Amino acid sequence: MRILIADDHDVVRTGLRQLLLERRGWEVCGEAKTGREAVAMALQTKPDVVVMDIGMPELNGLEAARQIRKGLPNTEIVILSLHLSDELVYEIVQTGVRGYVLKSDANRDLVNAVEALGMHRTFFTAKVSEMMLDGFCNRKPRTGQDGVARDRLTSRQREIVQLLAEGKSSKEVAVVLNISVKTAETHRANIMRKLELHSVSELVRYAVKNQIIEV
């Protein structure tokens, strides 16, 4: 089984690698430090499973997962997250991710999760399963203004929200995404209009609230 690890912290990647390499026949085919690197490496190495942190610079784990699932429908993704959140679980499942492990439980759960996903089964940490049973599967579609607004954003727009919220200028966004400055500015204007935001600080608040970036 070939596994790609994506986490921005060296210490965590090393710990994860150690943990995964204890299993015979498992191989770590790459290590990425940002979501963007993870997408590029995944497309290049076509791993069976990607172990993906949520909070990463430039492109967060959720967006990266979305892009990987789009390009590589056979690659499974297990999300690693520091905190458990109802919203996050909802988003994750929508993205097509079928594994969720808390960092605090990684030592116990990660190997089982990767094993299950390798066979295209699901693995959700015990607390997540409880949450699902608590009825989040049956809940009504979200109505809050932010939820609606977020659903209206395209994947590309969410990517740009993250970069802008991280303090990048339109020009820097253009360089990162390999698009023209004019296009980046148009995206930015569209996003601000859609979300009815008027300043970068409002955009940052939106990004934090919707877990596009972590603080």
Add this chain to the structure above:
Amino acid sequence: MKREKLRAIREAVRASRGIPIALFWSSTFAGQLPIEQKGPKAAMTRVLVVDDHTVIRRGIQSILRAWPDWEIAGEAADGEEAIQLTRDVKPDIVLMDISMPRMGGLEATRAIRKVCPEVKILLLTLHDSLEWVEIALQAGARGYLLKSDTEGELVRALNVVAGNGIYVSPSLDADRVKKIIVDIGSTV
């Protein structure tokens, strides 16, 4: 602030070129500058690893195992365990997270400084803010490293702290870090 102390800091900083922001400052704590301590260490430096996440403890262990100078003295998952184990195994350095269940790293730092003042504490944390650096150093920590820093930086931080220096992550504003260290130094 005494003029000679300032000069000593300046010299130590100059001597640490190549280590951009690691600040060697030890005259107050140890009365000895790290530059005088160069050369191979006589024995291995024993490190107690404290973090509530097993994956992180494993990561640290695996990184340190690759170097001949370091030995893992033990592992703890919270501040209370850290204090107990520090008493029992007497490590040279406690490498400790700040946010942990039951008792966090800052409270444990203060307690360890009381019961085992010779043990040096290096904090490894997600909090990248200068306010936390100030609180940590005031609590008696000798080093402040971020979890987003590289593996190489972890080893560098341990080296600085083992050599009686003060280490603060290069990801934080160097000038303001210097000011914090000088301010604390003048009140110690």
